[in-house]
Amino acid sequence: MKCMVIILNKTEVLDDLLTKLGDNGINGATILSSTGMAHRLLNERENEAERFIGSLRFLLNPEREENKTVLVVLRDDQVLLARAAVHAVLGDLSKPDSGIMFTMPVDFIEGGSFKI
Helix, strand or coil: EEEEEEEEECHHHHHHHHHHHHCCCCCCCCCEEEEHHHHHHHHHHHHHHHHHHHHHHHCHHHHHCEEEEEEEEEHHHHHHEEEEEEEHCCCCCCCCEEEEEEEEEEECCCCCCCCC
Protein backbone atom coordinates (compact mmCIF):
# COMPACT_ATOMS: atom_id res chain seq x y z
CA MET A 1 0.00 0.00 0.00
CA LYS A 2 1.05 3.57 -0.62
CA CYS A 3 0.08 7.01 0.61
CA MET A 4 0.05 9.40 -2.31
CA VAL A 5 0.61 13.05 -1.47
CA ILE A 6 -0.51 15.59 -4.06
CA ILE A 7 0.29 19.24 -3.37
CA LEU A 8 -1.82 21.44 -5.63
CA ASN A 9 -0.69 24.95 -6.41
CA LYS A 10 -3.62 25.26 -8.82
CA THR A 11 -6.31 24.93 -6.18
CA GLU A 12 -9.05 25.72 -8.69
CA VAL A 13 -8.65 22.21 -10.18
CA LEU A 14 -9.24 20.38 -6.87
CA ASP A 15 -12.81 19.30 -7.70
CA ASP A 16 -11.75 18.15 -11.18
CA LEU A 17 -8.93 16.12 -9.64
CA LEU A 18 -11.21 14.46 -7.08
CA THR A 19 -13.72 13.64 -9.82
CA LYS A 20 -11.00 12.15 -12.03
CA LEU A 21 -9.68 10.06 -9.13
CA GLY A 22 -13.24 8.81 -8.54
CA ASP A 23 -13.59 7.99 -12.25
CA ASN A 24 -10.51 5.78 -11.81
CA GLY A 25 -12.03 3.91 -8.84
CA ILE A 26 -10.23 5.91 -6.14
CA ASN A 27 -12.96 7.09 -3.79
CA GLY A 28 -11.30 8.33 -0.61
CA ALA A 29 -9.01 11.27 0.03
CA THR A 30 -8.23 13.80 2.74
CA ILE A 31 -7.75 17.44 1.72
CA LEU A 32 -5.70 19.85 3.79
CA SER A 33 -5.02 23.55 3.33
CA SER A 34 -1.29 24.17 3.23
CA THR A 35 1.31 26.87 2.66
CA GLY A 36 4.72 26.42 1.09
CA MET A 37 7.92 27.28 2.92
CA ALA A 38 9.06 29.93 0.41
CA HIS A 39 5.73 31.74 0.62
CA ARG A 40 5.76 31.66 4.41
CA LEU A 41 9.30 33.01 4.68
CA LEU A 42 8.61 35.72 2.12
CA ASN A 43 5.56 36.89 4.07
CA GLU A 44 7.50 37.07 7.34
CA ARG A 45 10.23 39.20 5.78
CA GLU A 46 8.04 41.74 4.01
CA ASN A 47 7.99 45.31 5.28
CA GLU A 48 4.76 47.23 5.83
CA ALA A 49 4.47 48.54 2.26
CA GLU A 50 5.09 45.09 0.83
CA ARG A 51 2.48 43.61 3.19
CA PHE A 52 -0.07 46.12 1.93
CA ILE A 53 0.71 45.16 -1.67
CA GLY A 54 0.57 41.50 -0.67
CA SER A 55 -2.87 42.09 0.86
CA LEU A 56 -4.06 43.62 -2.39
CA ARG A 57 -2.59 40.67 -4.27
CA PHE A 58 -4.53 38.33 -1.95
CA LEU A 59 -7.79 40.17 -2.63
CA LEU A 60 -7.25 39.87 -6.37
CA ASN A 61 -6.08 36.26 -6.31
CA PRO A 62 -6.80 34.57 -2.95
CA GLU A 63 -5.93 31.05 -4.11
CA ARG A 64 -2.29 31.93 -4.55
CA GLU A 65 -1.89 32.29 -0.80
CA GLU A 66 -2.40 28.62 -0.05
CA ASN A 67 -2.11 25.19 -1.58
CA LYS A 68 -4.26 22.12 -1.15
CA THR A 69 -2.60 18.92 -0.02
CA VAL A 70 -4.45 15.74 -0.97
CA LEU A 71 -3.66 12.50 0.87
CA VAL A 72 -4.81 9.25 -0.70
CA VAL A 73 -4.15 5.70 0.55
CA LEU A 74 -3.84 3.38 -2.43
CA ARG A 75 -3.31 -0.26 -3.21
CA ASP A 76 -0.11 -0.73 -5.19
CA ASP A 77 -2.13 -1.44 -8.35
CA GLN A 78 -3.93 1.94 -8.02
CA VAL A 79 -0.79 4.11 -8.05
CA LEU A 80 -0.54 4.31 -11.85
CA LEU A 81 -4.26 5.09 -12.10
CA ALA A 82 -3.89 7.91 -9.57
CA ARG A 83 -0.84 9.29 -11.39
CA ALA A 84 -2.74 9.22 -14.67
CA ALA A 85 -5.63 11.12 -13.05
CA VAL A 86 -3.25 13.79 -11.72
CA HIS A 87 -1.56 14.18 -15.11
CA ALA A 88 -4.93 14.35 -16.89
CA VAL A 89 -5.99 17.27 -14.69
CA LEU A 90 -2.71 19.08 -14.02
CA GLY A 91 -0.68 18.19 -17.08
CA ASP A 92 3.10 18.37 -16.82
CA LEU A 93 4.12 18.70 -13.16
CA SER A 94 7.57 19.93 -14.15
CA LYS A 95 6.01 23.26 -15.17
CA PRO A 96 6.24 25.97 -12.50
CA ASP A 97 3.28 26.47 -10.18
CA SER A 98 1.52 23.23 -11.05
CA GLY A 99 2.10 20.91 -8.10
CA ILE A 100 4.04 18.03 -6.62
CA MET A 101 3.13 14.36 -6.31
CA PHE A 102 4.89 11.54 -4.46
CA THR A 103 4.14 8.30 -2.63
CA MET A 104 5.25 6.81 0.67
CA PRO A 105 4.87 3.23 1.89
CA VAL A 106 2.01 2.46 4.26
CA ASP A 107 2.82 -0.30 6.74
CA PHE A 108 -0.68 -0.71 8.13
CA ILE A 109 -4.10 0.91 8.33
CA GLU A 110 -6.32 0.89 11.38
CA GLY A 111 -9.74 2.47 11.48
CA GLY A 112 -11.80 3.99 8.71
CA SER A 113 -14.49 2.33 6.68
CA PHE A 114 -12.60 1.83 3.44
CA LYS A 115 -11.28 -1.48 2.15
CA ILE A 116 -7.77 -1.86 0.79
